[in-house]
Amino acid sequence: MQKEIIIKVSPKEASSTESIKQIVASQLDIQISEIKAVRIVKRSIDARQRKVFVNLTLNIYIEESEPETKFEEIEYKNISEAPQAIVVGCGPAGLFAALRLIELGIRPIVVERGKNVRDRKKDTAQVSKNNVVNPESNYCFGEGGAGAYSDGKLYTRSKKRGNVDKILRIFCQYGASTDILIDAHPHIGTDKLPGIIERMRMQIEESGGEVHFETRMDKLIIKNNSVEGIETNTGKIFVGKVILATGHSARDVYSMLHEQKIKLEAKGFAIGVRVEHSSHLIDQIQYHNPEGRGEYLPAAEYNFVVQSAGRGVYSFCMCPGGVIVPIASNEKQVVVNGMSASNRGSKWSNSGIVVEIHPEDLPDYAKYEELCMMKFQEDIEELTWVKGGKTQTAPAQRLVDFVKNKKSDDLPNSSYSAGIVSSALHEWLPEFIRTRLQDAFLQIGKRYKGFLTNDAIIIAIESRTSSPVRITRDRESLEHFEIRGLYPCGEGAGYAGGIVSAAMDGERCAEALVERCSMVSSCL
Ligand SMILES: Cc1cc2nc3c(=O)[nH]c(=O)nc-3n(C[C@H](O)[C@H](O)[C@H](O)COP(=O)(O)OP(=O)(O)OC[C@H]3O[C@@H](n4cnc5c(N)ncnc54)[C@H](O)[C@@H]3O)c2cc1C
Incomplete structure (x- = not known):
């Protein structure tokens, strides 16, 4: 039999499975030996009063063993022969957009101006050591985006905008502790994030997608108010619809859009x-x-x-x-x-x-x-x-x-x-x-x-708390108001304010792109 109960215990009691079992046994009026397993499903600290408590929501397995899996993993199929779409930026919005495109059967081509997450670390160290800021590889630019060398707090207030649990499960699938699934204020930490991000990127590549580092989008190719692809600083041109997930620090992107007369708004x-x-x-x-x-x-x-x-x-x-x-x-x-x-x-x-x-x-x-x-x-x-x-x-x-x-x-x-x-x-x-x-x-x-x-x-x-510009888009189709096939996405577009909300927006933009293209023949 399985039961869910909520208990309020001291921090010391919360740290020991034995203590938790004892408290549960006495609350349910059963023998401790009947409890085969206890799984914490939610954990929060209540420090509002003098005495600090930990609130635990528990699944109790009575005379029944605990199921092995803590979460369902997503199986990413091979999409190497599928039609392609471009994702500009490899921050949380871009990464999750690319993974969602794969789930939906589209081949993502990810273009990132910065370096991969390991090489990038050497550049961030240079800022402190030698006062050298590499304008293409720093705390804001590079694989993982602004979220890679961060705190890795994973809570968001924009819960209605997507499936927070799914985002957390994907982080777990690539190596985050499953504690993030239970903690009220989940947190990964800057020492763990790079490895997780790297494994997500490897998934994109293994499934047949492409990730191009040190490749900066310099221009959108637009014909008849429709995006056809991008030009990059390497001379390579990529063809396809564009999820634009360039973060809040890419001022050259805002200037380029402004010059290309693409509708923007000043944002507080x-x-x-x-x-x-x-x-x-x-x-x-x-x-x-x-x-x-x-x-x-x-x-x-x-x-x-x-x-x-x-x-x-x-x-x-x-x-x-x-x-x-x-x-x-x-x-x-x-x-x-x-x-x-x-x-x-x-x-x-x-x-x-x-x-x-x-x-x-x-x-x-x-x-x-x-x-x-x-x-x-x-x-x-x-x-x-x-x-x-x-x-x-x-x-x-x-x-x-x-x-x-x-x-x-x-x-x-x-x-x-x-x-x-x-x-x-x-x-x-x-x-x-x-x-x-x-x-x-x-x-x-x-x-x-x-x-x-x-x-x-x-x-x-x-001063980099959120984007100072909004790249306007339609509320339903998520496409730019005037330019077809352009999906302004994540924090840089003004639609997210953190790792999880950017990741959810990435998923939504991927879904919107695929939905629109399923309605329009030869869209991709
Ligand atoms: C130090 C720090 C700590 C933070 N801590 C937290 C935290 O604990 N929790 C939290 O939720 N949020 C945190 N944030 C905020 C969080 O990182 C951002 O909200 C989130 O990363 C936004 O995701 P994004 O994908 O929209 O943009 P970004 O993460 O900014 O990613 C944009 C990517 O696009 C790339 N790019 C830009 N221009 C181009 C171009 N022209 N061509 C190709 N690529 C381009 C950039 O290099 C970058 O990698 C922190 C931010 C910083 C800087």
Whole structure:
């Protein structure tokens, strides 16, 4: 017999199958020997009260053995003789689009400007070590996209836009721990993601698809308002309908589309700084315990949203036990974000704290039309580079000093490997951002005692929170409004905001492309 029950236990009890069995036996009033297996199907931490609990949803197998499989694997058939479609970009949106095309019997030709995920790592190391940013291979560009060297948090609020569980199962099929299927806040970690991504790409190739690295799409070939293929920097031309999944950092793609008079929209995004505390302090605050997280709890997370002068200010991409990384995708930019390994074991916890901004906040940029937000983003990243000393060193300030408009005399250690330099961020951040950030830190400090401390620092600039441009598409067909056969996809097109939502959008675009082509003869 199989039963599902929910129990609320201490972190220590949750860590031991024997303890769980004992609790279950007493709750069901059965002998412990009758329980043949216990499978955790959902796990979440409840740290709202002083005493921290773990909620477990369990499948209990009573006098019956546990089924072997934890999830169903997808069988990808050979499509080497099938009609082809082009996927530009090998981030989560592009990868999942390509895999879905294979499932649906189409041969994906994936074109990626960056290097494969292993070679790419050498380029990301160069940013910290030698201040060299390779504009084609960095934290934003290359196999796996922006999601490869990231935190690998896999939760999304856009659950209605696709099958989250399927995306997680595919990650498991290629090597992710099945813990991601049960945790309320699933997380893979930057040490595990590259291997998983590599195996997904190998699947695409084994099934008969193609993946071309170091191949940048430079132009869409459009005839009679219909996409016929792409031109690339290698001179190769690829023919087919196009899923355009180039991410939010490919400014040359937005400029190229603008020049080709393809309809775009300026899109609001969020901008701010990354704040870093010791992970022990965050554990103390979030777990209400001066001892910190103890032996059985993971590094604590937080998630803040406050309002300031009519705009949301919120924590973004929080990385417990993580590090801050330099994610510039070109010279003359300093941009930060965070990542963490699977054990979330670093002594720091960081998060973006960002302010929503909209085109109306930037009247001086109106002349740039659809690219106004992108131009502002570009300018503030360059200003940050100047303030940091024209290297990848990032300008930083102690948190309380920032709130009090005081330049920091010195700075605490930070995880940011390219180095930090003291800078009066309060003097040069645009006022509509600075005042809201200061107000938000005061509000957060009141709510979470200990957060507003001068042992914490803020580092500029957190500006790649989402796309500054939307590549418009039809809600139903997902095709571009004016250009047939062009499927703007993922975060760069403005339809996703994280690994899972980008992956789901990739699947949806693949489905839309195949559905449209099944209606139109000789479409592919
Ligand atoms: C450091 C960091 C940490 C992050 N942490 C998380 C996290 O923990 N959880 C989460 O959900 N999200 C996280 N994100 C965000 C997440 O990575 C993105 O939302 C996601 O990767 C978007 O997927 P995408 O496929 O739409 O675009 P991208 O991942 O940006 O992929 C776009 C790809 O297109 C390629 N490309 C661009 N232009 C061209 C061209 N002209 N020709 C060919 N190829 C091109 C790029 O090289 C890139 O590989 C993080 C991002 C960063 C930078």
